[in-house]
Amino acid sequence: MDQVPGSPQEPKDAHGGDGLPACYRHPDRTTGIHCTRCDKPICPDCMVSASVGFHCPDCVRSGSGTGHSASATAPRTIAGGTIAANPRLITLILMGINLAVFIAVYIAGKEDGSNQLLSDLVMRGRTPPGYLPQGVANGEWYRLVTAMFLHQEIPHIAFNMLSLWWLGPPLEAALGRLRFFVLYMLAGLGGSALSYLIAPPDAASLGASGAIFGLLGATAVLMRRLNYDMKPVLILLGLNLVFTFAWPNISWQAHIGGLVVGAAVAYGMVHAPRERRNLVHTATCVVALLAIVAVVWVRTLQLVG
Template sequence: MDQVPGSPHKPQDAQGGDGLPGCSRHPDRPTGVRCTRCDQPICPECMVSASVGFQCPSCVRGGSGTGHAPQATAPRTIAGGRIATDPRLITMILLGLNAAVFLAVLATGGTSSWLPSRLDLVGLAADPSQFRLVGVAEGEWYRLLTAMFLHQQIAHFAFNMLSLWWLGPPLEAALGRLRFIALYMLAGLGGSALSYLLAAQNQPSLGASGAIFGLLGATAVLLRRMNYDMKPVLILLGLNLAFTFLWPNIAWQAHVGGLVVGAAVAFGMVHAPRDRRTLVHVATCVVALLAIVAVVWVRTLQLLG
């Protein structure tokens, strides 16, 4: 991305649509954060973690005033991740995986085929001749993961993928690749776990919606951390929750589970103390995963009992 002409240490105060100044390198992105060295407005993509606050890439490269060489060689995101040259790589990989599975489902005959029936989320099913355990309750815990990549209809697939493309890159840029994929997977698993816990025993569920709602919750947490205007994301979240509960045949449990886990994991990532950031991030992800395992274990014991 080309830098805005002019002195790299002259604050750029072009106002964004919500009254915040535009980023000095990306004027179309309003931001409430400024470089601690030159006071330029900087967006999440341009933020480099410093000993105090954040710095812009120009000051990091110039090394003006601090004498800390590691800051110039190892710039970090707001969550402590490495700044990637392409902040959309993981998002595009996830899009590709979802598309590949969707095409495989179509190729094998749709939702009645073996592929989705063996990979979607099922707790307990009633057989005409016998009552038998299937799915997660039978020990097929992999369904908690595979259900995240299945979609029943093209509209279902298209809406989730558009949401992923819209929400994914900014979060990937702000968190870093490893933290972003951890957030996505945990949110998706959280949605599967709550769906398994609360949905009807013989009701399968599938879709990336739990992970998408996790990204939406994480976006709200990140914007709050950045002191951005929360109204747009809160309105979007409210509309999505209303749609979740008012539209028939939607697994609201997966949406709520993904939202809660995604917001909780993101909070741990962006609010971790700098000197213990890695430890807090690992602990946050481990606690979230243990909570998911506990929910699945309790529900399985209920079904088996």
């Protein structure tokens, strides 16, 4: 007799190649999380937050896990976000913005021959002595944001967008749309801030790499929270760090800044106590933003003082 995933005939302790049980609805996904009501293994896409632990969709539909009818129970992600029908929407929007900016800068550069638009949006501290002041030190703080969506060469944007497509959807599904977007922006700003603090003041920095490294750090935090095998993400992180420091003309400051902020924000999101989840999430993001502002303010005082 064929075994149907999730059926009584399926061995409860069926395990994948990494020793963890497979999700009862997605046999190709191993997981370390179980439904606190029926003890079936469940992956992030099947988790529904409950007053204690997580419940599987079957228990939610039956109302046995919460004491309420299925219609009264809104499925939530591990971070408390609403489960969306399309867990790739924000990822696709971010990719679209990056591609649109790349095309606009390319067209503008072809028209004026100097790529002045790119120069006006790229992140830099200030120009060397003897030149008109410009950049973040001159009050152009928007460069910290616009630089996150700028790419000068096709291989640069291709690699970053491929990484965003690979890392984004799983995180968006696990955190929820709003939390994923906030994490992405804070990680990107963290990369810009550290680059502004440490890099030479006349050095230009651009690219979504800081935000991408933030997603990589968040992925590591999420996998640790779910008790997944950490080897693949640690190997990937190690390779990217080697590439960061070994390859010339790469802003390692932006990569490290994004990695640290992304991991820190993700930790606050996935480890927050359920009863104070919104408060902890808000506080985590506010503290991260204030830290970024403080770094930019201190560096600005150094440059204009």
